[in-house]
Amino acid sequence: MFFFSAFVPPNELCCVRPMDVLNTTTTTTTICNSITVLSPNEEPKCQCEIIMEQQQQQQQQQQQQQQQPSTSRSTPVDLLPIGSPPPLRIVPDGQETALLTHHYQICDLIEKGPICTVYRALHRSTGRSHTVKSLDLKRFCAISGLSQEDAEKEVEICASLKHPYFVQLNDVISGTNALHMVFEWVDGDDLCFEIVRRAAAGFIYSEAVASHYTRQLVEAVRYMHSLDIVHRDIRPHNLLLANKENNAALKVRGLALAHRLRSDTANCPAGRIGVPQFMAPEIVAGKEYGKAVDMWSVGVILYVLLCGQMPFVGKPGDVFQQISGGHYSMSGPIWASISDTAKDLLRQLLCVDPNKRTTPEKCLRHDWFKKSVPPRVHLGDTIENIRRFNARRRLKSNIVSSVNNARLNNTFTSTTTTTTISNSNLVPKLLALSPSSSSSYFGAQSLPGGDSCDFECLPPPINSSNNDGGAIAGGQQNRTEIAGVERVLTSLDQISVLTDCVAGVQHQQQLLDQALNDRELHQLLLVSQLTKK
Structure with missing residues (x-):
């Protein structure tokens, strides 16, 4: 039995839009330069009703803004290109959670941290599942030393990523106490867990499968970089599969550390950020860095997909030394079954010099991504290593x-x-x-x-x-x-x-x-x- 009954080329999956992404919000997904403030007691409305109300009230809102300054603070949505962001609802008097539970039924607790909680929620009108990320703004500001505007940068970035390989942001409810981000529901687990689950069900895991997912990740990075966004936290935890089907598309999430550059050639400020094992050498060195750090992280992911182990291991200090010197192993029994083409791509990704590291565009032209090249032999030892990982x-x-x-x-x-x-x-x-x-x-x-x-x-x-x-x-x-x-x-x-x-x-x-x-x-x-x- 094969992992894919009919292997679907990644370039065909690029054209597939996730189902029901554009029909899961209670308000319009088109841009509105004004911010609609809703009462917690207001009934959910369909898109048509809201569009009509916005058209009818547009002149009144403009007149009110001319008569007196707006009391609403500026939000990241104002900076977005026309047509991209989901609705942003700013709620007065700390009623944002009441408005959230009015429109969404909170079902299951998924994750909980000191400043953020993630739930599965049902939209009360449509019955569709969503992922709700609730950020405690007071704790966020106290723990991180950042401001509420910094928290909303994640909203601005997520709202601009309209691509089938990114988890889509559908709704935002913000107030003085909390910021609630409502994402599309992704039924699949993270990539490494899904690989082991499917192998346990009898499907073959080979270089062809690893190539399939790596190509989707690189295409997501290429799109993100075209918007001058650097992810800075690419790791298995942030790579999900859209559903449980064998041809499920990859879904990138976890943009809390993402940074939007001022220009295509600009850099991120110096400083270590991210998970040590996935940091690029220039981040470890404390230098300014650019988009190339994401391609290094892609290389770490590819290493895991090929052998099931991390390339840089041990104590953090040892990990940083290995990263800085580009010291990793492609020797041993497990690497004997890995193709030279895959190893060549890995070397181009895990290149210490960011100026010589491969780019998404060059990476996608590599021979390893051609359908006839990656071997389709089951990598049993790799599966066992990923299971232990x-x-x-x-x-x-x-x-x-x-x-x-x-x-x-x-x-x-x-x-x-x-x-x-x-x-x-x-x-x-x-x-x-x-x-x-x-x-x-x-x-x-x-x-x-x-x-x-x-x-x-x-x-x-x-x-x-x-x-x-x-x-x-x-x-x-x-x-x-x-x-x-x-x-x-x-x-x-x-x-x-x-x-x-x-x-x-x-x-x-x-x-x-x-x-x-x-x-x-x-x-x-x-x-x-x-x-x-």
């Missing part, structure tokens, strides 16, 4: 969810002040948590990516070089209370070195020696043994 991500998710757990907060925080936790206190308590305690907020089975590295999960530090538990972004935070968690997460990557690296292969042997001689790992494993007694 997913298991580690699930375990990390449970650890991070423990930090967000109310019981854990009650243990470490008094009713009046926040207790400073040392590593020696936190690690034993964390390791002693029961399974039920660690999944109270969200379990690994309900987290789409099973990925602990979601930047919503842990408050990020400034210019951190030793973080492995969350994406790194700006904001001054005292992270003493989660230092022990970071040690545990780092130890999981070190343990993966011990289990995955092949002795005798030069680069991997060095990683093995580092892990075996790491004093902190030995101490942490000793703590784990003590808690079991």
Whole structure:
């Protein structure tokens, strides 16, 4: 049985629009330069009714704006090209959540972090499922050091990405307390989990399948870069499949860290941002960087799809050294079955010099994307490695969810002040948590990516070089209370070195020696043994 009963060329899938994307909002999807303020008690209206009301009230609104200054603040929607954004509803008096629940029935909790919660919701009029991302604006501003306008940059970027390979933003409800973003519902899991699930069902996973998904990702990046947008957080957690079908299209999400450049040749400001294992060398070096960082991340994804392992592993400091030097291995038994064409593309993507790194346009012309080139031999060892990779991500998710757990907060925080936790206190308590305690907020089975590295999960530090538990972004935070968690997460990557690296292969042997001689790992494993007694 083949993975695709009839392999669908990626260039044909580019023309396929996701179903029911344009008919899932309660208001018009066309641009309106004025902002409609709705009452929480207002009944849902169809697009035609709203368009007619806007036409009838347009002259009155213009007259009112001429008579007195507008009390509505400027929003990112004002900057969008005509015809692209979804409706943005700004609600006064902190009633944005009431308006959300009036139009949408909140059903299932998908993810929960300290500043953001993700739900599955049903539109009350259409009955269609949506994904609602609710951002606590006060906590966002307090934790990140950013403003509400910074939070709304994600709205502006998501609204401008009208492409079948991006999760579509359909509705936005904003107020003083919360920002609710309503996205199309994506029924598929993240790419790595879907690959393992389909292989377990008897479908073949080969280079042809890896090529199929990689091409879709590169096409999404090409479109995004044409709008001068840099994603900066491309990783498996942010790559979903549209549905459970075998020919499901890729869907890119996770644009909270995305940045829109001022011009095609402009750069992002210097600073480490993203997940360490997916950072490009220029980000690690603390230099200004451009669109090429996304193609490096595509290279890391391709490496995982080909062998099922991460190219850069170990402690964060070791990971940064490997990235800066471009040190990764394509040796060992598993790489013997990978074609030279695939390896050539991988070298072009994981090129340390961003000026020599391949671009989306050049990448799509590579021979590996031609239908007749990628081998269709089942990569059984790769599937097994991806399965283990997913298991580690699930375990990390449970650890991070423990930090967000109310019981854990009650243990470490008094009713009046926040207790400073040392590593020696936190690690034993964390390791002693029961399974039920660690999944109270969200379990690994309900987290789409099973990925602990979601930047919503842990408050990020400034210019951190030793973080492995969350994406790194700006904001001054005292992270003493989660230092022990970071040690545990780092130890999981070190343990993966011990289990995955092949002795005798030069680069991997060095990683093995580092892990075996790491004093902190030995101490942490000793703590784990003590808690079991």
